[in-house]
Amino acid sequence: MSVEIKVPQLGESISVATIAKWLKQPGEHVEMDEAVVELETDKVSVEVAAPQAGALGNHLVSEGDEVEVGAILTTIEAGGSKPVAAPTAPKSVEPPKVLEVEAQITETHQPMPAARKMMEEKQIAASQIGHGTGKDGRITRDDVVNFVAGGGSKPAVANVAAVSTRRDDPREERVKMTRLRRTIARRLKDAQETAAMLTTFNEVNMSAVMKLRSQYKDAFNKKHEGARLGFMSFFVKATISALQEYPAINAQIDGEDVIYRNFVNMGIAVGGPNGLVVPVLRDADQMSFADIESNIIGFAQKAKNNQLKLDDLSGGTFSITNGGIYGSLMSTPIINMPQSGILGMHAIKDRPIAENGQVVIRPMMYLALSYDHRIVDGKEAVSFLVHIKDRIEHPERLLLDV
CATH class of the missing domain: 2.40.50.100 (RNA polymerase II/Efflux pump adaptor protein, barrel-sandwich hybrid domain)
Incomplete structure (x- = not known):
């Protein structure tokens, strides 16, 4: 069968x-x-x-x-054997409008199925778009979208065509960007062009959290199978507390409205084989330390094995990214639109600081908050980071919710 x-x-x-x-x-x-x-x-x-x-x-x-x-x-x-010949895909009977569009398609500029459907709806001929960005010059759906967005006045792939005339050095290798990488590039550029993005910084003394973690991590790991006490759960908890204090940073702009949320879906950036992805801890404000740690471990394993589902990546209201695991000392993270803010964690380094009138060495981390200045004021952004700093330097406040 x-x-x-x-x-x-x-x-x-x-x-x-x-x-x-x-x-x-x-x-x-x-x-x-x-x-x-x-x-x-x-x-x-x-x-x-x-x-x-x-x-x-x-x-x-x-x-x-x-x-x-x-x-x-x-x-x-079921139980079948290898086909003798490769039959062509069955062709369905198509309405005249499809035939008219196909009549305008040259052999070298054949649109892909999704692109053909959109061209039919928009009454666009392949000759209007020109050379496509797909395999063998095929016109893709993105080509049609870009053509329509540009008012139909010029081929959407003009820049691509210009790049293709470049004479490659024999020592170079030209590799087409994957769809995921193209999407990441487009979304990051969209974030820069849409949001009034600004970044503010602070630093946090990690001594108290490191001491608490060292003291209780073995008991924590033993009690909560599948979870390991790390630093991320402290920052998630501290960030949730700050978002509840400054709700605009957990909100988003929708047209001329602002949508405020009474929940936190926390995006946690993790590296995968195809690039950075941001799985979401849904209702993170209802999670315990153990829940947060076990979910993050699960996401990291899924990302490594390329097993993340689309539902794992949708619905985030705020994000945290940790460049410190790669050795980053300081960075300006880019907002994951349509969210209004993202927290950047960085490497923990021993540095001299002034404490009670004396210079002492302490494990310090720089924090960065990139935020959409259209909805978040500078005072809120600075206060948000100070709130997180205070909860990390005094973790007992997270446990007592004060």
Whole structure:
């Protein structure tokens, strides 16, 4: 019995993915729930598994192609054998408007399925867009979106075309950016262009937290299986306390309105094989130290194994990133839009400071808060960091909620 393998639901507001890599070839035997193809979306990579054991059919789409939710990727035949010939993908009967669009498409500028659909809706010809950014010059959905956003007055890939005329040095290697990396680049640029972004700094003495952690980490780890007492839970707790005191930093702008939240969904930036991702601790304000630590460990493991789901990455209201694990002493983190702020942690370094009229050596960390100045005032931002500094330097205040 033949079963179709389709593009699954990809999560909130995501309808298109790119075929990143075929993991199984036509005729190859696959087990039930074994991954056969890897899709790449704007946020994360997704593996599509076989719904039953059997022989894989022909690939109906190629690596680099864009596909929409519900599109057929291949089939799987229970007990089947390797196909003798590779049949072409079945063509459905299309309305005249589709045929008119296809008539305008040259062999070298063929749009991908998602791009073709949008071109039909917008009544745009392939010749208007020109050379696409997809594989072999194919027009992608992003090309159409950019063309429409630019008023349709010029090809959306003018800059790409200009870059392609560059004469590469024989010692150089040109590699196309992945969809995820292109999306990261676009979102970071959008954040800079949309938000009135500003960064303020402070420093925190880590002595008290380090002493408390050293004293109780063994008992904590023993009692809470799957959790290890680290510094991040202290900063999450301190940040939640500060967000409750200064709610504008946990809010977002929506048109001419400000949306204030009575909850905290904390994004925690972690490094994965395809770049930085920000999984979300939902209702972090209701979590214990152990809950926070175990969830962060789980996210880090998922990111390492490329197993994060789209739901893991959506709905954040504020984010924390820790460049200190890579040795960063100070940085200006970029806001994860549409959030209004992000806290940057950094490396802990022994430094001389003045304490009670004497110069002493203490383990110090620089903190950075990047915030959207459209909604957050400078006084709020500075007070926010001071609040976090105070709770880290006096962790008993976190336990007593004072």
